[in-house]
Amino acid sequence: MTTIGPWDLRKPAVTGAGGIVASQSRRAAAAGAAILAAGGNAVDAAIATGFAVGAVEPWMSGLGGCGFMVVSEAGGGPAQVVDFGLVAAAGLDPARYELLPGAKGDQDIFGWPRVIQDRNVIGPESVALPTYVEGIRLAHERFGRLAWPALLEPAIALAEEGVLLDWYGALAIAVAAPDLALFEPARGLFLPAGLAPLPGSGTAPHYLPLPALARTLRRLANAGARDFYEGELARRLADELKSAGSALSAADLAGYRAAVVPALEFDYRGHRIAGVPGLSGGPALQQVLGRLAGRPLSDEGPGPADYSAYARELRQAYVDRLAQAGAGGEQPAPAGNPRASSTTHLSVVDRDGMMVALTQTLLSRFGAKVLLPETGVLMNNGIMWFDPRPNHPNSIAPGKRPLANMCPVTVSRPDSGTHRPWLALGASGGRSIMPAVAQILSFLIDYGMDLETAFHQPRLDESGSGIVTLDTRLGPEVIAAVAADGQVEVGETRAYPVLFASPSAVMQAEHRNVGMAEIASPWSGAVAEAAPRAAPG
Secondary structure, eight states: OOOOOOOOOOOOOOOEEOOOOESSOOOHHHHHHHHHHHHHHHHHHHHHHHHHHHHHHTTTOOOEEEEEEEEEEEOSSSOEEEEEBBBBBBTTOOOOBOTTTOEEEEEETTTTBBGGGGGGTGGGGGOOOOOHHHHHHHHHHHHHOHHHHHHHHHHHHHHHHEEESSHHHHHHTTTTHHTTTTHHHHHHHHSGGGEEEEEEESSSOOOOOOHHHHHHHHHHHHHHHTTHHHHEEEEEEEHHHHTTTTOOOOHHHHOOOOEEEEEEEEEETTEEEOOOOOSSSSHHHHHHHHHHTTSOTTSSSSSSHHHHHHHHHHHHHHHHHHGGGTTTTOOOTTTOOOOOOOOOEEEEEOOOEEEEEEEEOOOOOOTTEEEETTEEEBBBGGGGGOOTTTSTTTTTTOOOOOOOOOOEEEEEEEGGGOEEEEEEEEEEEEGGHHEEEHHHHHHHHHHOOOEEEEEEEEOOSSSSSSSSEGGGHHHHHHHHHHHSSSOEEOOOOOEEEEEOOOEEEEEETTTTTEEEEEEEEEEEEEEOSSOOOOOOO
């Protein structure tokens, strides 16, 4: 075990009588909080924050990605999911993804056998249909309140200002520099003079502007979201993708529609959990919580028996997920690989009590590393989510959807009567997302922790590798108890490299709202609505 502390990571919760936005980027959360103050509801704020996140941390999510949004209305009732999961191109040729001779299950975070030239992981042939903009358009149409252009203005301003090049922003680019250097447009923007940018020094902040992205966002604001799929933007995107070597076509873009579907709802110790059904982390979360519900609770908070149960049920959930044909047929994650450092999650509650949990992603850091220079759009590497082995349930196929790990949820309490929303929660971090969501729900529901305490409570991760990773803060008794059931590794909660998922959440507590974000990230934070809301416009 190597340690870089000791230190005590602390981050205070944010409270307020009005709405709150919690995000991996406090700059983006501030944009959403301003929308709340201007009269927007939780969906409006989530949309503004989501677009803003794509401008301030473009390596995690953006216009070229995908996601899921869970929406719970203030008055209660069934939650709804805006589903904009990835789809492969109709013209995709599975034969292009020939396995590397002798390759074993060591590809990226999913343990797939490697493909020749890593075509499914990096470059234009790894790109799936970008579904993000259409999903956000549908969310606005169905649930939004403010005018569409107002929700993009914060992101436009942030893209014009650019990525903050403090130590964390510079690090985020540097760790992807070898792959970014392979593609000229991405290299030209993110690696000036062929090198990763240095962090700024002194008191004045340094930024890396994203002018092409700002122009595209302004076009979306003025022409509408469907322009990304059927208008001038769609033409530019299709031309740039074709030139880059992608199988995606103008017909793929024009034919895509997101969907609003009923949430996957189930009970856990009297609380109603609403997650994403189908090809997501939602069904696995339901299994884990269903099996945890029958265990006796410790008298003094989560202890060795609890963490042993967490590890055991998470392990079983992944065994079942990997074995079930209908669940996608994934491979066990390769042991020793770094945890996924991609995706972003944000949670919102508005003054009236409406809640939104939104997870959005480019999949890997910087997605496919394919930057479309005219539009400034970074593309996802969604083909990575498919099994490159032929004749498996989750094998690569044209027009097909892969299994995803995203696991946003909203929760209502038993004393709410009408199932008014109480909590919105989610995380980033690939396969480690669902384990984090499950444990935080247990901390809050089983042991009555407040949100700040739950986010500081150490966690473990068991996400399909067969090895349980434990936070050093859990102590020798917990570590020994978990180790009695299998192999373990012990590490620290830190900004980089990331060993555990990065959660964000909002909660209603004692007539006030509370927000909390990942404690180890220097950029994450929650921002409260700062002023009384103006009339909707």
